Amino acid sequence: MDFPSSQEMIDQVVQIAKGFYARKDRAHDLEHALRVRNWGKKIALAEGADVTVIELAALLHDIGRSGAVEKTHAQSSAGLAVNILHKAGYSEDLIARVKEAIIAHSREAGYEPETLEAKILYDADKLDFVGAIGLGRLFTLGGVQGWPIMGENSCESFYQERIQGYQEHLFTKTALTYFKPLFLYMEEFWRQLHSEMI
Template identity: 75%
Template sequence: MTTPDNMQRIIQVAQGFYSRKDQAHDLEHALRVREWGKRIAQEEGGDSTVIELAALLHDIGRSGAVEKTHAESSAGLAVNILQKNGYSEDIVRRVKEAIISHSLEAGHKPISLEAKILYDADKLDFVGAIGLVRLFTLAGVQGWNLVGKNSCQEFYLEKICGYREHLFTKSAKTYFDPLFHYMEGFWQELHTERLKFS
């Protein structure tokens, strides 16, 4: 059984990994994904322990990944952490599956409800005001321009604008829409202001 103390230990372990990451994928991001996951699970069902653990550990392999993708690396690290902390093989297996499929970059698609909720919760943290902050933080790490090629705008148009059609849960789509609307308003205002000085 998961206790608050067990979960706190996982957070402390995760903090060590996230302290080496870019600030767009830090512990605060993982904690927000956990909260989104819990909120979606209240409406859609799912094992809250699996969802919380997967959310906390889903990006720990971003730095120094030795496997093909950060999701696969994170899943491998998560297995070791959870086994050392006494979680059952069933919990470990389900958390691993959710983490591997939270990013579609290696062709892993979420199958379980918990994996779908993690996927959706992760995407919700990239829209709205927080999504904009994360986008610009990521841009600083990557050295992107504001608009044009290899830019914030390009990432927004090519990635974030397509998130909704890939969301799995009705709840996530409901939460997504007003947050995305906020982002759309920002980009419209940005272009209006830029035109004044062009």
């Protein structure tokens, strides 16, 4: 009997995740998860982390975002991920590590990333909300939420209240190196936008 390769197992998880993300808003879709996986792999290789844990956690970190049955989308995503990874044949140890990373990728319920892999997933997720892609995601999310571009409860206020503070909370030096130029791009965008206001 042939056992599936590690890449075949990950490909299987991607296919399962695709079904979950089809129901999500476009700011938190499969493309977002794939970009977080790519960021995570880059950081993991530089920081000496377990790439498989990062890949799986990144692919599944937002699958529970809509219709969350737990307190937070991170907890809901982690619960769904455990079931998916059991069915895919992953070890209990690896599943536990993936679950921990997913739960801690958002600070909604007061969780703090403690393992290196959890810290990397957190950082990779934040990297996908800066730069040109970050702006695209921000305005996509704003469209879903019905936010104006500027003013109260707007794309700009979300940027100021959330994204501007990410740099202070990144855990890895590698992520910080990638973050800075992408963040400066966004800062320049908002300066330009204000200069165009008549």
